[in-house]
Amino acid sequence: MLKVSILSIGDEILIGQILNSNSKWLAEKITQIGCSIAKINTIGDSSNEIISELNILLPISDIIVITGGLGPTHDDITKDVLCNYFNDKLIENNTWTKKLIDQFNQRGMDLSERNKTQAFIPSRSTLLWNDFGTAPGMLFNENGKLIFSLPGVPQEMVNIMENVGFQKIIDLLNSSNTExxxxxxxxxxxxxxxxxxxxxxxxxxxxxxxxxxxxxxxxxxxxxxxxxxxxxxxxxxxxxxxxxxxxxxxxxxxxxxDERPFAQIISEKLIIKNKTLAIAESCTAGLLSATLTDIPGSSKYFKGSIVAYSNDIKNKLLNINNEQLEKYGAVSKEIAEEMSNNIRKIFNSDYGISITGIAGPSGGTKEKPVGTVWISISSADITFSKLLNFRGSRDMIRERTVQSTMVEFIKFLK
Amino acid sequence: MLKVSILSIGDEILIGQILNSNSKWLAEKITQIGCSIAKINTIGDSSNEIISELNILLPISDIIVITGGLGPTHDDITKDVLCNYFNDKLIENNTWTKKLIDQFNQRGMDLSERNKTQAFIPSRSTLLWNDFGTAPGMLFNENGKLIFSLPGVPQEMVNIMENVGFQKIIDLLNSSNTExxxxxxxxxxxxxxxxxxxxxxxxxxxxxxxxxxxxxxxxxxxxxxxxxxxxxxxxxxxxxxxxxxxxxxxxxxxxxxDERPFAQIISEKLIIKNKTLAIAESCTAGLLSATLTDIPGSSKYFKGSIVAYSNDIKNKLLNINNEQLEKYGAVSKEIAEEMSNNIRKIFNSDYGISITGIAGPSGGTKEKPVGTVWISISSADITFSKLLNFRGSRDMIRERTVQSTMVEFIKFLK
Structure with a gap:
C-alpha cells in the first residue's frame, strides 16, 4: 500500500477558527484511489514545527500532501521552509509571472512586489497550475517520495488536485506495483x-x-x-x-x-425527462429548494417555490382551504397532498413537492411530536405522500427531511 | 503557556468518511480558555500508532485530549492501550456498572458482557461522567500532565468536557500560574x-x-x-x-x-422590535430563508418566502410588471426594489427582502457577468437596495450573497 500523510499548516485551524474540510476531502479521495492514509496532522505556521513534522512524516510516508501557508503575507512560510528543507533555491517561473501580470492587469492593477514573489518556486519542484489563485501548487520528488504543497483555500486546493494532483498519485501507484x-x-x-x-x-x-x-x-x-x-x-x-x-x-x-448528491441525480433525471418542478415548503423553509438548486443548470427544471410558515399564508398563497386546515391540521397527509398538487398548478410545473412538519424545538404535541413531517409528491396523474418521523435537533430534522424527500422523489421518478 | 495536543483516533476520520468536527470544537474552546494548541493529529485504530503518537505528543504537551476508540466493539482499543502505556490495570467502577445496569433495565434489557467491560477503567485514572453514552471518559494525571480519553461521539465528548473537562484544564491553568x-x-x-x-x-x-x-x-x-x-x-x-x-x-x-451567526443577531433584533419579515429570492433559491429559519423560534418573525426563478413567475407570483422586466432586466435595482416591496405586501409583513442575481456558471453577460446580484430591503417607509459583485463558484456566490444580505439587514435594523 502507498502510505499518504496529510499535513495542514495554519494557525486558524489550530485555534479552531475553521473546520479542516481540506483534510477530509483529501483523505476520502486518496483512499478511493487505493492508497492508505497514515496520519492527518495539523500544525501552526512555524518553521520549527514544519521541519519537525516533516522529520516525523517522511520516514513513514510515500506521499505527503501539505496544505496552507502559501499566501503572499509574512506569516505564509511553507514555501521557504520546504525550499530550505530540501536544500533547494527559489527561481522565477516565467509562465506564472506572466499569468499574475495578466490577472492583475485585467483588474486594472499592477503586479505588486509582494505578489510577484509567488512566481518564485524551488528549482527542483514542479509547478502545479492553480486556476483560481495567485499561489501555484508545488510538487517535490525526493528519492521517489512525492511531497505536494498546496494552497489552503479549499477551492484552489481542489482545483489543483483534480487537474493534476490525483493523476500524479495514480501514476506513482501504477508504477510502484504495490498492493x-x-x-x-x-x-x-x-x-x-x-x-x-x-x-x-x-x-x-x-x-x-x-x-x-x-x-x-x-x-x-x-x-x-x-x-x-x-x-x-x-x-x-x-x-x-x-x-x-x-x-x-x-x-x-x-x-x-460513490456519494453522488441526491440533487445531482434528480437533476439528471429531470433533464432527461424534460420535466419541471415546483416546491411548497413549511418547516424546511427553503432548504429543499436551496439544495436542489445547488446544481448548475437547475433553472432548466426548477420553476420556484413558496415557503409558507403559517396557516394564514398556506391559505392565501397555496390556496389551502381553511376548513381543511382546521379539520386535519397543517401537518397531515391531506394538507401535504393538497400542497403538492396546488404548488404544481400555481407554477404550472410537471411535478409538485410539499413538506409540512414540526422541526422544533417547540410546536410539538402528544399526537404530533417534534420531528413529525408529512411529505407529498404529485404529478398530473399520481399523488404520493409519506409520513416521516425523526428525532434530534431542529437542524437534523430539517436536513433529514430534505434528504428523505429527495430519496422519495428519486424513486418517484424511476 | 499550557500546551495542549488533540489526538483523534478512528479509521472513519482517516479515510475521510467523516469530518473531524471534534478537533475544531476542542481547539476553539481550549484556545478561548487561554491554552495554546500544539498539534491536532489523527491516527487509525491501531495499538502501534497510538503508542508512537503518545511518544511524540507527551514530551511537547502539558495536556493531551484523546477522542475515539472507547466503544464496546473489538476495534475500540484506546482504553487498553492507554492502560498498558501507563503501566496500570483495569478495575471495575461500581457506580458506572450500576448506571449501565439501570440504563439497560430501563430499556427492558440485561447488561451484556460486552457492555459490562465499559465499567472497567485504569485504576489510577479518574472517571469522567458521560450523560449520553455507555463509555465514560477517563482522565490520567502522569507527572502533572493531564491526558483525557473521551468517546468520539460528538454529543458525548461535548457533554463530558462541558460538565467537568474544561474545569480540569482551567484548574491546572490557575494552579500552574503559567502565561x-x-x-x-x-x-x-x-x-x-x-x-x-x-x-x-x-x-x-x-x-x-x-x-x-x-x-x-x-x-x-x-x-x-x-x-x-x-x-x-x-x-x-x-x-x-x-x-x-x-x-x-x-x-x-x-x-x-465571537462569531455569533448573523441569523441569530437578526432573530434577536426582530423579536425585540416585534416585527415580521418576508423574502423574495431568485438566484439564492431559498438559501436565505433556510438560513434565517435555522434559528429556533423563527416562526415568530418569518412569514415566508417566494422563490421565483423565471420572469414568468416573477410576474405571476411577485406581481412584477412585464414591461419593467423587459426594460430593466430581472437583475436590476428597479426589479429588486419592486420585489422587496411586493413580497412585503403579499405576506403583509413589516420588512421585505429580495435577492435577484446571476449565480452562474451560465447566464452571465458582458454588462451583467456571473456574480452580479441586486438585493433590496424595504419597510413601509424606506426602500434600500445595493449592487453586489462576487467572483467564484455558484456555491460561493450564493453563500456570499446570503451572508452579505444578512449584514445589510442587520444594518437596516439598527
Whole structure:
C-alpha cells in the first residue's frame, strides 16, 4: 500500500477558527484511489514545527500532501521552509509571472512586489497550475517520495488536485506495483441492514482480503466495498468481481454510487425527462429548494417555490382551504397532498413537492411530536405522500427531511 | 503557556468518511480558555500508532485530549492501550456498572458482557461522567500532565468536557500560574481593512506581547485579539484593556462578537422590535430563508418566502410588471426594489427582502457577468437596495450573497 500523510499548516485551524474540510476531502479521495492514509496532522505556521513534522512524516510516508501557508503575507512560510528543507533555491517561473501580470492587469492593477514573489518556486519542484489563485501548487520528488504543497483555500486546493494532483498519485501507484485497496460506496435506501445482508448472502470465503462494510444512516444503508489487490489493476479487477456479484442482487434498492448528491441525480433525471418542478415548503423553509438548486443548470427544471410558515399564508398563497386546515391540521397527509398538487398548478410545473412538519424545538404535541413531517409528491396523474418521523435537533430534522424527500422523489421518478 | 495536543483516533476520520468536527470544537474552546494548541493529529485504530503518537505528543504537551476508540466493539482499543502505556490495570467502577445496569433495565434489557467491560477503567485514572453514552471518559494525571480519553461521539465528548473537562484544564491553568493568551473575535463590516487600521491607530508599544490580527472575508473584516498575560487572570485584564481601547473607536462597524451567526443577531433584533419579515429570492433559491429559519423560534418573525426563478413567475407570483422586466432586466435595482416591496405586501409583513442575481456558471453577460446580484430591503417607509459583485463558484456566490444580505439587514435594523 502507498502510505499518504496529510499535513495542514495554519494557525486558524489550530485555534479552531475553521473546520479542516481540506483534510477530509483529501483523505476520502486518496483512499478511493487505493492508497492508505497514515496520519492527518495539523500544525501552526512555524518553521520549527514544519521541519519537525516533516522529520516525523517522511520516514513513514510515500506521499505527503501539505496544505496552507502559501499566501503572499509574512506569516505564509511553507514555501521557504520546504525550499530550505530540501536544500533547494527559489527561481522565477516565467509562465506564472506572466499569468499574475495578466490577472492583475485585467483588474486594472499592477503586479505588486509582494505578489510577484509567488512566481518564485524551488528549482527542483514542479509547478502545479492553480486556476483560481495567485499561489501555484508545488510538487517535490525526493528519492521517489512525492511531497505536494498546496494552497489552503479549499477551492484552489481542489482545483489543483483534480487537474493534476490525483493523476500524479495514480501514476506513482501504477508504477510502484504495490498492493492496493480501492473503496467504492453503494448507497441503498428503503431496506434495513439485516435484510440487505440476507439479500447479499455472502459466503464465508467470498471476500478474501477484501472487505464489505454496512454503514446505516438516515440516507439509508451505505455499502462500502474495500477491494484488495496486489497491484492497483488487481484491486480494480477484484472490485469488478465483487460489484458483479452484489449489484444484481440489490439493484432495486440502489439509490446512487460513490456519494453522488441526491440533487445531482434528480437533476439528471429531470433533464432527461424534460420535466419541471415546483416546491411548497413549511418547516424546511427553503432548504429543499436551496439544495436542489445547488446544481448548475437547475433553472432548466426548477420553476420556484413558496415557503409558507403559517396557516394564514398556506391559505392565501397555496390556496389551502381553511376548513381543511382546521379539520386535519397543517401537518397531515391531506394538507401535504393538497400542497403538492396546488404548488404544481400555481407554477404550472410537471411535478409538485410539499413538506409540512414540526422541526422544533417547540410546536410539538402528544399526537404530533417534534420531528413529525408529512411529505407529498404529485404529478398530473399520481399523488404520493409519506409520513416521516425523526428525532434530534431542529437542524437534523430539517436536513433529514430534505434528504428523505429527495430519496422519495428519486424513486418517484424511476 | 499550557500546551495542549488533540489526538483523534478512528479509521472513519482517516479515510475521510467523516469530518473531524471534534478537533475544531476542542481547539476553539481550549484556545478561548487561554491554552495554546500544539498539534491536532489523527491516527487509525491501531495499538502501534497510538503508542508512537503518545511518544511524540507527551514530551511537547502539558495536556493531551484523546477522542475515539472507547466503544464496546473489538476495534475500540484506546482504553487498553492507554492502560498498558501507563503501566496500570483495569478495575471495575461500581457506580458506572450500576448506571449501565439501570440504563439497560430501563430499556427492558440485561447488561451484556460486552457492555459490562465499559465499567472497567485504569485504576489510577479518574472517571469522567458521560450523560449520553455507555463509555465514560477517563482522565490520567502522569507527572502533572493531564491526558483525557473521551468517546468520539460528538454529543458525548461535548457533554463530558462541558460538565467537568474544561474545569480540569482551567484548574491546572490557575494552579500552574503559567502565561496565557485569551482570544476574542470582533466581526466588523462595511469598512476596508486599511481604514479599520487607520481608525484603530495603534501605537507601537500598545500591544506588547498581545496580538491583533485583521482577518478579511466576505462577512467583513474580523479582528482577532490575542490578549497575553503572565497568568490567566492577567490575560483577562489585558483583554479588557485592549477591548476598552478598541471598541469605542470602531463601534459603528461592529456586527457581532465571537462569531455569533448573523441569523441569530437578526432573530434577536426582530423579536425585540416585534416585527415580521418576508423574502423574495431568485438566484439564492431559498438559501436565505433556510438560513434565517435555522434559528429556533423563527416562526415568530418569518412569514415566508417566494422563490421565483423565471420572469414568468416573477410576474405571476411577485406581481412584477412585464414591461419593467423587459426594460430593466430581472437583475436590476428597479426589479429588486419592486420585489422587496411586493413580497412585503403579499405576506403583509413589516420588512421585505429580495435577492435577484446571476449565480452562474451560465447566464452571465458582458454588462451583467456571473456574480452580479441586486438585493433590496424595504419597510413601509424606506426602500434600500445595493449592487453586489462576487467572483467564484455558484456555491460561493450564493453563500456570499446570503451572508452579505444578512449584514445589510442587520444594518437596516439598527
Amino acid at each position: 492496493s485497496i480501492i473503496y467504492k460506496n453503494i448507497q441503498t435506501n428503503n431496506i434495513p441492514e439485516s435484510s440487505l445482508a440476507d439479500l447479499i448472502d455472502i459466503k464465508e470465503d467470498f471476500l478474501g482480503n477484501s472487505s464489505l462494510a454496512f454503514l446505516p444512516s438516515y440516507r439509508g444503508v451505505k455499502l462500502r466495498i474495500g477491494a484488495y489487490g496486489e497491484s492497483k489493476s488487481q484491486a480494480e479487477k477484484e472490485l469488478s468481481r465483487i460489484e458483479n456479484y452484489l449489484i444484481p442482487r440489490i439493484d432495486n434498492y440502489i439509490i446512487s454510487f | 496565557s493568551i485569551i482570544y476574542k473575535n470582533i466581526q466588523t463590516n462595511n469598512i476596508p481593512e486599511s481604514s479599520l487600521a487607520d481608525l484603530i491607530d495603534i501605537k507601537e508599544d500598545f500591544l506588547g506581547n498581545s496580538s491583533l490580527a485583521f482577518l478579511p472575508s466576505y462577512r467583513g473584516v474580523k479582528l482577532r485579539i490575542g490578549a497575553y498575560g503572565e497568568s490567566k487572570s492577567q490575560a483577562e485584564k489585558e483583554l479588557s484593556r485592549i477591548e476598552n481601547y478598541l471598541i469605542p473607536r470602531i463601534d459603528n462597524y461592529i456586527i457581532s462578537f
